[in-house]
Amino acid sequence: MASKPAPPLTRTQELWLLACAVLTLVPAIQPAPPWLAAALILALAWRAWLWWRRATLPPRWLLNLLVVAGSVGVFLTYRHLFGKDPGIALLILFLALKLLEMRRPRDGLAVIFLCYFLLLTHFLNAQGMEVAGLALAALVVITSALASLAHAGSGVLAQLRLAVLMLAQALPFMLVLFLLFPRVQGPLWGMPVDAYSGMTGLSESMSPGDISRLIQSGEIAFRVRFEGQIPPQPSLYWRGPVLGNFDGRSWRASLAREKVGLPDTATSQPVGYEITLEPHNKTWLFALEIPASLPAGASLSREYLIQARAPVRSRLRYAMQSSPGAGHDPGESAVSLRRYLSLPPNNPRTQALAQQWRREATDPEAVIRRMLEHFRQESFFYTLTPPLLGENSIDEFLFGTRRGFCEHYASAFTFTLRAAGIPARVVTGYQGGQRNPVDGYLIVRQSDAHAWAEAWLEGRGWVRVDPTAAIAPSRIEAGLASAMPASEALPFMVRADFSWLRQLRFRWEAVGNAWNQWVLGYDPQRQREVLSRLGMREPDWQAMAAAMATLCGLLLLALTAWALRKRIRLDPTQRAWNRLSRKLGRIGLARRPWEGPADYARRVAQARPELAQSIQAIAGLYVDLRYGKLNGDAPSQRLRGLVSGLDIAVSK
């Protein structure tokens, strides 16, 4: 079979393919290494210019040279050619250069397949709704380009319409497959180590000003869905890193990775909830104090911090139970408590004051009460913009500035307790949260970041003491906005005014949450949940595959019915002529398929001479209507009248 060489691409086809490439390459520019991004922009601009000027494409040797140069560049950038990032870089390179040697439909197909791959790689960076929307738009364009490759003759709008129609018809298949395709808990092989940076959140250390900086961010830290009522605001302490080491200025987490069992919380009723944690690139998981259960694969540190096996680098959902308000004792001994008493040899005034209080007090609890009383009665202020502090930060704060945010109070409080001989530590985490009235989730943002203290009391174990509650009780009871004077510049989402804007944002975040929960978070577990709610008794993979095949088969059947749907519209003349045949069929004189009007009329006339005249008239009129002598409604109507009026004596 000698096949003709395929025709070169038309300008419309080239334009479609260019549009595909632009739509899929532009989102790839930003994550790409700078030299590749620059080369990519240059290549796109060059190709567009060539298209515009109808110029010839660059020679093949030049392109080969560019491929080699680019591959070497990728190798030098990443030091290898396999893996996620070099793979994407090579994909970008090949697509950009394929555009420059796009001559025939074959090249067009290659461009389209590369675009599909590149589209997938965008999701490695982000999977938000806007990314999905952009990908869908790109998909429409790519499909249109494919349609233009298959049939260059139709117009741009027709190609676009076809692409939209076909994608719309493909949508039900997508839904069925998405719901029922048996999900595997990835990864199949080791995930490459990639840089995860730029994530906000709490860290292993705390210096004055850290938390007040963090709360400027309205970003969501995690979302919580409670099984029952949301517990009262003042009990919502979300425990995070516990900081036990102080150097005079910064608090740091101890590096102890000792694991303990769950505390005995039989005394209080546990609260059940599910947390969807945004990635923060740290190993700890947040939970209400004090955890009564652990997510699968996680462990509990001696400080009652839940530790995951690996840093949380993608959104993570886990179910939890907690017993708010329980004291806890992991079995500390005098030796283990010594760490929580150590102090750097600075801040002398505070140390002296603490020792004086300890001497005057009867028990450690009296010292705590006295300290809180001190905060309440002296002129301490709760502010987001405290003055900067120097070397002896605690002294300066307690005796000088007296203006601080929660980390200042927690730090000063813990320091004082230690100086008074009471084991104490700083706990960071989040306090409170905001209920989204749209979907009922509790949203905990970075602006809810908080720091409080824990003191060791003989017989009671570790007890939470929140000095912020003494200075600004409304911070704990009603959130940050009510605790701050109106003059403070609060982060937007925390402010009480602009309620309509907040409503809007609540709605938007509820949609975003639904997206995260149902689209992005559709993992094996959620799949089982959904399927059993849909009535599938045992959603194992066989049942899922069977259901998937059945549903896809039904959809295909429906589409086949659509494809085979006939809409043969006969004109009135033809209908009347067919009716005549049916009418005469009752006396055995139906028209034979191959019989022309004249032959048919002759045959009928011979068989039934009494009909001869009318049948000749009808056939004559039909011939005139059909073959051009007559047209219009009036003769057609006459024909219908004649056929209707034909009186056939059936009994003969």
Add this chain to the structure above:
Amino acid sequence: MQAVASFKRWLFRLYGPEAAPIRLSQRRVYVLPTRAGLAFAASLVLMLTGAINYNLSLGYALIFLLAGLGLVTLLHTFRNLVHLEISPGRVEPVFAGDNAGFGLQLHNRRGQSRFALELKLDGGETQACDLAAEATTLVSLPLLARRRGWLRPGRVTLETRYPLCLVRAWSYVEPDMRCLVYPKPEASAPPLPLAANGENGGPRGGRGSEDFSGLRSHQPADSPRHVAWKAVAREQILLTKQFAGASAAQVWLDWNALPQGLDVEARLSRLTRWLIDAHSRGLAYGLRLPGRQLALGQGAQHFQECLEALALHGL
């Protein structure tokens, strides 16, 4: 090979020429992915492993949407071909060695257009056409006529890759049609045997006094005296007046008068050449074949009858 061929005939339900009109029912339209379609499927599998590996929920969605698109394409391509009606159209006789053109009428009885239909005869070239809604179009499928006689087009392959090139739908039909192939005129034949036909050949008597019988197109060899100048003024082309009777030469094209050494095809080939020459020179000619004789005559009808006799001689 024989077994494969008969299996194919069974599989594709080819049982010889079919009565018109041939309607492509859904049972005789076949669909399979093209090479591009297979590449598409392979890409999807590759992308799926990536999506699983990196836990990309949107990646799953994209791949499933594309998989759905593949299935939808299957149906669209099928739909583009199914229920098409084909009926045989005109077939003009040709000389052996030329391309026969088998006219096929395609009827689209549906309210939607059909695009990028490709038709091909086995061994012929592909013809593409679009078909508007409720329209009829005529496609002429070329096929090289190698031998004289009746040429059957055999199997017509109708196929389409519309709309996305990923799937090919095709169907085979065998329309009941045939093309008459005249023998190939001999390239360097001896001149017309005017003198050789002693008894009736050669120009005879009279000088254009006979009855005017009609006009025919002018040949370079025609006498200027016979040019119909009045007709030239009217028709703008040179026409030659023809006269019945003695002024028109007569020639008998006789099979038996040909040299003994020539085989059947060579004889037919030479006779065809002479026939064309005689016709174009406006002679009256008759044809003598073994077992058949066509009387002296003139005109297109007579020409075609003679050619047909030559084409079908001995078949």
